[in-house]
Amino acid sequence: MRVPLSRIAHGRSGDKGDTSNIGIIAYEDRWYPVLVREVTPERVKAHFGSLIEGRVERFELPNLGALNFLCYGALGGGGTLSLRIDAQGKTMAAGLLGMEIEIDERELTD
Amino acid sequence: MIRIANGQGFWGDWLEAPVRLVEQGPIDYLILDYLAEVTMSIVQKQKQADPSLGYARDFPPLIGRIAAKLKERRVRVVANAGGVNPVACAREVKRLAPELKVAVVLGDDVYERVDDFLARGLELKNLDTGEPLTVIRGQISSANAYIGAFPLAEALGTGADVVIAGRSTDTALALGPMVHEFGWRADQFDLLAAGTIAGHIVECGAQCTGGNCIADWQTIPDFANIGYPIIEAEADGSFVITKHHGTGGRVSLETVKEQLLYELGDPQNYITPDCVADFTSVRLVEDGPDRVRVSGIKGRPKTPFLKVSVSYLYGFKALGTIVYSWPDALEKAKAADAIVRARLAALGLKFEEIYSEYFGANACHGIAAPVNAQPAEVMLRVGVRGKDKKAVDRFTRELIPLVLNGPPTGTGYGDGRPSVREVVAYWPALIPREEIVTRVEVVE
Known part of the structure; x- marks a missing residue:
């Protein structure tokens, strides 16, 4: 079945210059492998379309049940240069949590 | 165990937070993080217009307001409120709170040294683009090196009630008191990494106690009276993140995890002036209501460099x-x-x-x-x-x-x-x- 990522995860996002960092955290440890399987760097880049100009890099934090994404060239120049309202990428995590993922009903409810 | 509370996540954060931290329960250290990158160029301009300015102007009146409580409760303050003029900031604090002993940390401001660096072949290449600094030499408005926890610990060693730094890292504000109290050495990288990660968790103030928290935000109680974070630090590098009883907000695995990931790069290589911290070593457990215990943190040796931020x-x-x-x-x-x-x-x-x-x-x-x-x-x-x-x-x-x-x-x-x-x-x-x-x- 397809559910929004927000069903199994929360997160927070911020900035490092023109790079947006998006942390995504499984609500339950058993959903961490689902994050690893479903939330790939390619899908993150496609989800935001032209908002992310560069590549997306993914880091794994199994100890927190979390993934950290670095999205390069995602903040319109970043910091003071950016002409975007979300120049610090504060809302990017909420935006990614709206992405649909594929999950077995059993994975969701067990 | 020592209690280190952060009452300010940036210059412009809630003015009541540090006052409440001092008044509403026991703490040993009040740390205040004022400096963002943009702040350095603002304070540099203020100093150029008036040599007695160039620091976080909210800070001296705050210390004046809470000075008596700080003395009575033996709370010491560590803040990077000095901007590009820590001595002027300290003088204003002394004027408003003459009973407090004030120390400053100097040496981070390299604005006057840029030409000397360039003349000696230090190119200060842009970390992102690789260009040499000469490209923008004429447009520079400030230049500061990020300094770590040991100078802050040294300043606490003078017995000062208030320590004022310029461009210290945000995390050093928390690590400095631990180094001072526990006598941690510069080569104890696991301990330094633990203090650094504690500092990272609290550096944005209420962002680890329920503020900006996506997980179950509708159920987070009493945002209006949100409690700012307190680190209960132990000499072995373990610590608890909590807040004062009776305050609003929440400390949970979710609120702490979200802040751990905030502004994070490569989690195994969190580079600071004091160590390289490994966020994949962090172990979290709930430790009662509004308490999260953190342990297991690993660190590695510091790099041979310090970061310099130049504004132009x-x-x-x-x-x-x-x-x-x-x-x-x-x-x-x-x-x-x-x-x-x-x-x-x-x-x-x-x-x-x-x-x-x-x-x-x-x-x-x-x-x-x-x-x-x-x-x-x-x-x-x-x-x-x-x-x-x-x-x-x-x-x-x-x-x-x-x-x-x-x-x-x-x-x-x-x-x-x-x-x-x-x-x-x-x-x-x-x-x-x-x-x-x-x-x-x-x-x-």
Whole structure:
């Protein structure tokens, strides 16, 4: 079945210059492998379309049940240069949590 | 065990937070983080206009307000409020709170040393682009090295009630008191990493106690009286994140995890002046209501470099808005945007970038936003950025006429034409750490 990522995860996002960092955290440890399987760097880049100009890099934090994404060239120049309202990428995590993922009903409810 | 509380996540954070931290329960150290990159260029400009300024001006009045409580409860303060003028900041604190002993940490401000660095072949290459600093030499407005926890610990060693630093790292404000109290050495990298990660968790104030928390935010109690974070630090490097009893907000695995990931790069290589911390070693367990215990943290040796942040005048920008009501609000806003761009092109104006957003439709998330076929209103915001101030200024006159000579229902232009703003940009670079020698002074 397809559910929004927000069903199994929360997160927070911020900035490092023109790079947006998006942390995504499984609500339950058993959903961490689902994050690893479903939330790939390619899908993150496609989800935001032209908002992310560069590549997306993914880091794994199994100890927190979390993934950290670095999205390069995602903040319109970043910091003071950016002409975007979300120049610090504060809302990017909420935006990614709206992405649909594929999950077995059993994975969701067990 | 010592209690270290953070009462300020940035210059402009809630003024009541540090007062409440001191009054509403036991703490040993009050740390206050004032400096963002943008702050350094602002305070440098203030110092150029008036040599007695150039620091976080909220800080001395705060210390004046809480001085008696600090003395009575034996709470010591560590803050990077000094900006580019820690001594002037300390003098103002002494004027408002003469009963407190105040020490400053100096040596991070390298604005006057830039030419010397360049002459000696230190290129201060941009970490992102690789360009040498000479490219922007004429436009520099500030230059500071990020310093770590040991100079802060040294300042606490003078017995000062208040320690004022310039550009110390945010995390060092928490690690400094631990180094001072527990006698941690510069080669105990696991311990230094633990203190660093504790500092990372609390450095944005209430962002680890329920503020900006996505997980179950509707159930987080009493935001109006949110408690700011307290580290209960142990000499073995383990610690608990908590807040005062009776305050609002929440400390949970979720609130702490979200903040651990905030502004994080490569989690195994969190580089600070004191160590390289490994966020994949962090172990979290719940430890009662509003308490999370953190342990297991590993660190590695510090690098041979310190980071230097140079601010410089980049160019100019302006941003203006018009609101369109339904029906067809988004279509009207898009038509208005096309008209503005056509008029700018007809004037022959050149910009580095023209960027348009549609608030109420998709400004934050672009194609990732849900589609609303008939939003009640949409705000068009058009921004331009360029090196030519005249072109940016001309742009600011192109929006309001649309209310009369463009699509119908344009409104919300009451603030007049937008202002032209200077763009100060940041140039991150590395410098061999032996170039930066800090020193501590007690200010009488």
